Amino acid sequence: MALLLYGHPFSSYTQKVLVALYENATPHEFRSLAPEYPQHGAEWLQRWPLRTFPLLVDGGRDVVEASIIIEYLQLTAPGPVRLLPADPMAALDVRFLDRFFDLHVMAPMQEAVAGALTRDADKQREAMACAVEKLDRAYAWIDGHLAGREWAAGDAFTLADCAAAPALFYADWTHPIAERHAALRTYRARLLARPSFARAVDEARPYRELFPLGAPDRD
Structure with missing residues (x-):
């Protein structure tokens, strides 16, 4: 079963995990928690009623908190970019x-x-x-x-x-x-x-109006 990642493209902590996934081209399915995907929201809340994201689902295991997810990925799906040193x-x-x-x-x-x-x-x-x-x-x-x-x-x-x-x-x-x-x-x-972060930034561009302080016309 493919890894599932629940999150929002404009979310900073979701982007943090996406960068790790993109760095190693780790196969996964992204399930956006944007309002246009209500079915994803229902699945997410059933798995994690504390209402924080991102959430990684790996078979029968649910993993939360961005830093923990990235460490989990290194343990279970390592790639050429080692995100935690061996030392x-x-x-x-x-x-x-x-x-x-x-x-x-x-x-x-x-x-x-x-x-x-x-x-x-x-x-x-x-x-x-x-x-x-x-x-x-x-x-x-x-x-x-x-x-x-x-x-x-x-x-x-x-x-x-x-x-x-x-x-x-x-x-x-x-x-x-x-x-x-x-x-x-x-x-x-x-x-x-x-490239990994540039991709995450580009995927979040449609949601820039959500930034309550006003997104600057740059980046």
């Missing part, structure tokens, strides 16, 4: 960077988005101010970390880059990365040029 300490570094992008880039971006969805001007300003403060700190740290590196953890594309791609994509829409962070801006551009 345990190197793998720990990759897992740290994965957490960094999820917690310190993706999460503040989502705070700003949640504020915008309230339609309350005061809450919107407060959420954006909080997000900007957190993102500025994160941008500064990762810009320094990236000096001399092609990818987040070094020379190889890993789980950390799967996390970084959608996180930085949407974060820069929310609070643009300053020109002084040249290494980070170049890294984001390199991620956008990576």
Whole structure:
């Protein structure tokens, strides 16, 4: 039975898993949770009533949480691109960077988005101010970390880059990365040029109007 992935093309965490699947050309069936596919939503909720996605279904096993799904794929469907290093300490570094992008880039971006969805001007300003403060700190740290590196953890594309791609994509829409962070801006551009992420971005283009802060006319 083919792997099934339930998610939404515009979802950052869905894109994170799609990048991993596309990197290794892993056979799977994508079941979009967009409103035009109500049957997929019903199947997803039956399997995972906590209402988060993506959800990977592999036969009788349901796997949730994007980072866990990617680790599961490496264990069960490995390909030529190894997304977790074999060396345990190197793998720990990759897992740290994965957490960094999820917690310190993706999460503040989502705070700003949640504020915008309230339609309350005061809450919107407060959420954006909080997000900007957190993102500025994160941008500064990762810009320094990236000096001399092609990818987040070094020379190889890993789980950390799967996390970084959608996180930085949407974060820069929310609070643009300053020109002084040249290494980070170049890294984001390199991620956008990576075929796996470029494909995920293209598949999500029809849904850009969903971005509550307004999708910029770029990328």
